[in-house]
Amino acid sequence: MGKPPVSGSKKPAKVPLHTVMDALRTIHNEGDSDHFMKAAEAAGAVVTVHPKTLEFVKKYVKDNNLHTHAATNRVVVCKQPYNCPNVHN
Numbered sequence: 001m002g003k004p005p006v007s008g009s010k011k012p013a014k015v016p017l018h019t020v021m022d023a024l025r026t027i028h029n030e031g032d033s034d035h036f037m038k039a040a041e042a043a044g045a046v047v048t049v050h051p052k053t054l055e056f057v058k059k060y061v062k063d064n065n066l067h068t069h070a071a072t073n074r075v076v077v078c079k080q081p082y083n084c085p086n087v088h089n
Helices: 017-029 033-043 051-063 070-074
Strands: none
Touching: 017 033, 017 051
């Protein structure tokens, strides 16, 4: 994969999806999911997803009958700059 991105870099970093999942699983396992989600929303944190990755996730959700779960219905693809509908209940 090469060198990890430098902290504070202005360039997007290409990070494997399984690596992102490892980080999120750690946050979840430490019981910090709610705090992380609120902090990420407050910070305006975003993730740019490659179309190939988005299609993989959509197919995985469909193939594993996860499309009826509330969390999978919260994934919204929006136009830049951040004119997304409010997806939080």
